[in-house]
Amino acid sequence: MIIKNDPEQFQNYLSDASNYKGNADSIYFPESEDEIVDLLKKFNKENIRVTVSGNGTGLTGGRVPEGGIIISLEKLNRILELDIEKKFVIAQPAVVLKDLQDFVEEQNLFYPPDPTERNCFIGATVATNASGAKTFKYGATRNYVFGLRIILSDGEKIEIERGQYFANENEANIRTESGKVIPLEIPNYKMPKTKNAAGYYCKENMDLVDLFIGSEGTLGIISEIKLKLIDLPKKVLSCVAFFPQEENALSFIDEARELKQNNSSFSKARALDFFDANALKLLRNDYPNIPILSQAAVWFEEDSDTDNADIIENWISLLNKFNCNEDSVWFAFDKIEREKFHEFRHAISLMVNEFIFQHNFKKVGTDVSVPVTHFRSFYYWMKETVDKENIDYVVYGHFGDCNPHLNMLPKNEQEYLKSKQIYVNICKEAVRLNGTISAEHGIGKMKRDYLITMYGEDNILQMAKLKLFFDPNKILNVGNIFDEKYLSSAYDS
Numbered sequence: 001m002i003i004k005n006d007p008e009q010f011q012n013y014l015s016d017a018s019n020y021k022g023n024a025d026s027i028y029f030p031e032s033e034d035e036i037v038d039l040l041k042k043f044n045k046e047n048i049r050v051t052v053s054g055n056g057t058g059l060t061g062g063r064v065p066e067g068g069i070i071i072s073l074e075k076l077n078r079i080l081e082l083d084i085e086k087k088f089v090i091a092q093p094a095v096v097l098k099d100l101q102d103f104v105e106e107q108n109l110f111y112p113p114d115p116t117e118r119n120c121f122i123g124a125t126v127a128t129n130a131s132g133a134k135t136f137k138y139g140a141t142r143n144y145v146f147g148l149r150i151i152l153s154d155g156e157k158i159e160i161e162r163g164q165y166f167a168n169e170n171e172a173n174i175r176t177e178s179g180k181v182i183p184l185e186i187p188n189y190k191m192p193k194t195k196n197a198a199g200y201y202c203k204e205n206m207d208l209v210d211l212f213i214g215s216e217g218t219l220g221i222i223s224e225i226k227l228k229l230i231d232l233p234k235k236v237l238s239c240v241a242f243f244p245q246e247e248n249a250l251s252f253i254d255e256a257r258e259l260k261q262n263n264s265s266f267s268k269a270r271a272l273d274f275f276d277a278n279a280l281k282l283l284r285n286d287y288p289n290i291p292i293l294s295q296a297a298v299w300f301e302e303d304s305d306t307d308n309a310d311i312i313e314n315w316i317s318l319l320n321k322f323n324c325n326e327d328s329v330w331f332a333f334d335k336i337e338r339e340k341f342h343e344f345r346h347a348i349s350l351m352v353n354e355f356i357f358q359h360n361f362k363k364v365g366t367d368v369s370v371p372v373t374h375f376r377s378f379y380y381w382m383k384e385t386v387d388k389e390n391i392d393y394v395v396y397g398h399f400g401d402c403n404p405h406l407n408m409l410p411k412n413e414q415e416y417l418k419s420k421q422i423y424v425n426i427c428k429e430a431v432r433l434n435g436t437i438s439a440e441h442g443i444g445k446m447k448r449d450y451l452i453t454m455y456g457e458d459n460i461l462q463m464a465k466l467k468l469f470f471d472p473n474k475i476l477n478v479g480n481i482f483d484e485k486y487l488s489s490a491y492d493s
């Protein structure tokens with residue numbers, strides 16, 4: 001196993017795509033599950049903190065260590081089994097999402113979760129319950145996890161399949177491979193009904209596999225993943241449509257969302273993503289063909305097993321209804337063209353991250369979601385709030401799922417501090433409207449204070465208590481989801 005003890009040699013593991021920065025003494029690169037077990041046994045005994053690293057594309061500082069050592073899983077990168085008949089794939093945690101998707105597509109199978117950034121590791125997408133544009137039709141990573149192998153902080157192993165272990169109301173037991181039984185108390189807070197990736201997934205009588213999905217490495221290290229696949233759709237229509245007014249684009253999205261929700265035979269989008277005028281202005285640097293007068297754009301996709309002709313006609317009539325001229329629509333009919341639209345969507349996220357790195361700030365981008373009934377007014381309120389403070393920003397995101405990424409672009413320290421305050425207010429408003437502070441990126445270390453706004457300290461203490469059942473010595477991914485101070489007081493609550 002490679003071990004590096006000089007932080008100069010592993011600087012790039014001390015941050016992630018959010019530009020959150022940390023420190024660690026050493027980094028370890030285990031090459032098997034047994035080596036992870038040995039490392040955890042050793043560090044648990046010595047009470048040394050362990051932070052798990054995926055591929056560092058996270059946006060919340062989750063893989064960023066705050067002392068101790070790093071375990072990078074990058075050597076565990078093999079696809080172990082593909083069952084075409086039963087439609088599942090088993091993979092080690094560091095298989096790159098794009099490689100897994102391409103591999104199963106060769107067999108006419110489809111793995112839908114797609115967090116835009118496809119260089120992420122599959123294990124990390126489970127640890128963060130990642131989602132993205134296609135979540136609108138297909139749901140988040142959680143919906144595709146059949147089973148997991150997990151190494152706990154003391155080196156004990158758990159193999160868990162969906163449907164195997166359930167909680168009895170809020171109590172549960174889970175058995176490790178060596179026969180040790182771990183009793184659990186499941187927190188009893190109510191999760192928002194919106195798309196949500198904030199804090200542990202907890203429900204009465206829940207399937208215990210769901211506890212680990214989205215637990216951000218705080219309960220154990222995921223060492224193997226069994227994922228559900230579906231049939232590859234035969235046809236996919238992908239479009240980027242440009243609108244003369246923002247109102248038109250938002251109304252188009254509202255109607256397309258409704259059509260899908262009502263299971264209409266007219267149009268059923270699998271993705272509905274939005275770009276505001278500021279995002280288009282930034283994108284024009286690399287995409288001069290963006291129509292000059294457009295004030296907003298929507299990237300949408302629909303897949304089907306039938307011919308595209310009817311589908312295209314339906315979409316064109318919907319676009320026309322909202323003043324979008326079909327001459328200002330980009331259509332893609334094959335995979336190569338479709339990939340270009342994916343790159344177009346990805347480009348805006350990368351541009352924002354580049355700006356943040358250049359100015360040496362941490363990302364100040366929302367990942368909120370609110371119920372659809374509040375979405376339009378919430379969106380206008382959010383923009384007005386930032387406009388009033390004269391901060392540059394762009395908005396894009398998964399508007400089908402009411403999940404806007406408003407990214408502020410502060411140019412100096414004063415604007416950065418203002419942006420952070422606006423960010424707090426946006427989170428508070430989303431919570432007030434029964435939404436979430438994080439629909440898909442998770443909490444990591446950057447958003448843990450806002451999780452208190454969402455759930456309150458009593459529920460954070462319940463989360464801390466749950467972690468302690470799995471990690472009594474408090475060594476694993478400490479600081480993700482909640483501040484470590486809650487681990488000291490969890491048993492008093």
Ligand SMILES: Cc1cc2nc3c(=O)[nH]c(=O)nc-3n(C[C@H](O)[C@H](O)[C@H](O)COP(=O)(O)OP(=O)(O)OC[C@H]3O[C@@H](n4cnc5c(N)ncnc54)[C@H](O)[C@@H]3O)c2cc1C
Nearest residue numbers: 054055056057058062115120121123124127130131217222
């Ligand atoms: C441009 C851009 C766009 C993005 N768009 C989206 C989006 O649309 N939707 C979305 O959901 N995300 C998005 N992301 C965020 C990111 O891609 C996801 O969070 C992804 O799941 C992180 O994968 P990673 O391998 O880079 O993990 P890392 O950043 O290395 O780690 C993420 C977290 O998972 C933990 N972890 C990693 N592996 C394991 C394991 N095997 N066991 C236990 N814990 C583990 C880490 O400790 C950390 O807490 C985007 C990122 C970028 C840069």
